[in-house]
Amino acid sequence: MSQFDRAYELGKLYCDRGEYGPATDHLREAANGYFAEKNHSSYLKCQTLLLRIFAEREQIEEINATKEKLQDLVLKEGFELNSKTYYFLAVCASYKNQTDDTLDYVQKALSLALANDNKEDICNAIFGLAMVYSNPSVARYADALKEIYNLEVFFQVYNFPELKVSALILNGNILAQMKKYEEAITVLWKAYDALKETRNVVAASYLMIQLGDVYFEMGEKDLARVYLSLAQKSIDSENHVRLAKISQFYASKIGADSQHSYDLVFDEVNHAVTERKLGRIDFKNQFILLDLLRLFVQNQGTIYSKEFLVENVWKQPYDPAVHDNKIYVTIKRLRKLIEPDYEKPKYIFRAKNGYYMNKAARIHFEH
Incomplete structure (x- = not known):
């Protein structure tokens, strides 16, 4: 190799x-x-x-x-x-709600897969068709279910565990859109059993969100919040940006606990921060750290130079010999307070010319 x-x-x-x-x-x-x-x-x-x-x-x-x-x-x-590339181009287009492009890519993927008699690629393309038909803007749910049935025929002969889980979750989603909630729950629990083979964290989070939404539609609001909370605890908002946005949408719909809906809750009045995994962090008498974090959370994604930080947080003229190490140590202290894993920071990042707050982090600012 x-x-x-x-x-x-x-x-x-x-x-x-x-x-x-x-x-x-x-x-x-x-x-x-x-x-x-x-x-x-x-x-x-x-x-x-x-x-x-x-x-x-x-x-x-x-x-x-x-x-x-x-x-x-x-x-x-x-x-x-090849077929697989066209399939993932279709996935990208579908995530941007470009339905026509998605269908075009899927059809090219299917054509190539059939020409090469590649069973896995054929199944991916069929799943892509079901994905297109299940889009609410298309709403061809009967056609989507037919494609899911075609996949089930393949799964009786071929073992594609990741795709099988995705197909079951999509099947549950289609049934839920058709308001067949009991059937949807049955299918989604089949997906849960299939997940035991793959142990795919991302797929598991999608499944928990889907279960939460279906239970919510069935009137089981407390149960819905439980499943959504389970999903949110597994989501890395830096890595799983799309998934984090979906969970946030359903958290708003279901009315989930705000502490689980955000990565960080900045409590201005009480000089405290609540981090999703670490819980409440008290910043009393740590004014520089609090001012630094306030600047970052109020302007996510903005890169602040060392000069800017010294002049606006420390209120001093910038002197590299004095302040470079002070900034490094202060950022280190702040990370140790708010980062669940200091070695793999998910909130405060370093750029070539300064520091910034991850713009993908879900932050709520309480005045």
């Missing part, structure tokens, strides 16, 4: 576990290596998985850049995209 093969396998492993940060690093390393070797088929495998990651992280610019790279490969090298 070559260096790039190992990088690809590691990237795929991390991707399957929902750890998209390290997955992206390994897949990019493999993609660059394969491209240099003109190993286009392996390069395509990497870009296909990266599309899957970018879709879940809602990295639109990355999706567009990847599509441009693939288009260049087709135009300049005469290379043809």
Whole structure:
């Protein structure tokens, strides 16, 4: 196995576990290596998985850049995209509610899969069709269920556990949209049993959210909140951006406890912060830390230079010899207070020219 093969396998492993940060690093390393070797088929495998990651992280610019790279490969090298790549292009389009593009990509994926008699690719494309038909803007629920039935026929012969779980969750979603809630619950619990084979954290979170929504529609509001809370405890808002937004939408709909709906709740009056996993953190008599955090949470994603922080938080003229180490130590103290895992910060990030609050974090500011 070559260096790039190992990088690809590691990237795929991390991707399957929902750890998209390290997955992206390994897949990019493999993609660059394969491209240099003109190993286009392996390069395509990497870009296909990266599309899957970018879709879940809602990295639109990355999706567009990847599509441009693939288009260049087709135009300049005469290379043809495969069924799986078209399928994940369809997933990306569906997440942006581009129904026509989604259907176009799915049909291309199915055509290529049938031509090559690749059963897994055929099943992916069929799932894609069911996904398109189940979109509320299309609302062809009977057609969507027919495609799900077609998949069940394949699953009797072929073992595609990840896809089987996804198909069952989608089936439950379709039945719920048709207001067949009892049937939906039965199917979703089948998905739960199938998950025991895959142990996919991301799929489990989608399932818990779907269960919560169906129970809510059935009038079981307390049960709905339990399942939504279980989902939210498993969601890494930096990695699972789309999933975090979906859970936040349903938390608002169901009326879940606000402490579980946000990653951080900044309590201005009581000089405290509630972190979803760590609980309440008291900032009394820690004014610099509180002022620093207030600046970050009120302006998520804005990068603040060291000069700006010193002049606006410490109220002093910036002197690198005095302040560089002071800023480093203060950020370290703040991270140790609010980060569930100090070694893997999810809130305060460092940029080339300063620090910023992760814009994907769900933050509520209480005045």
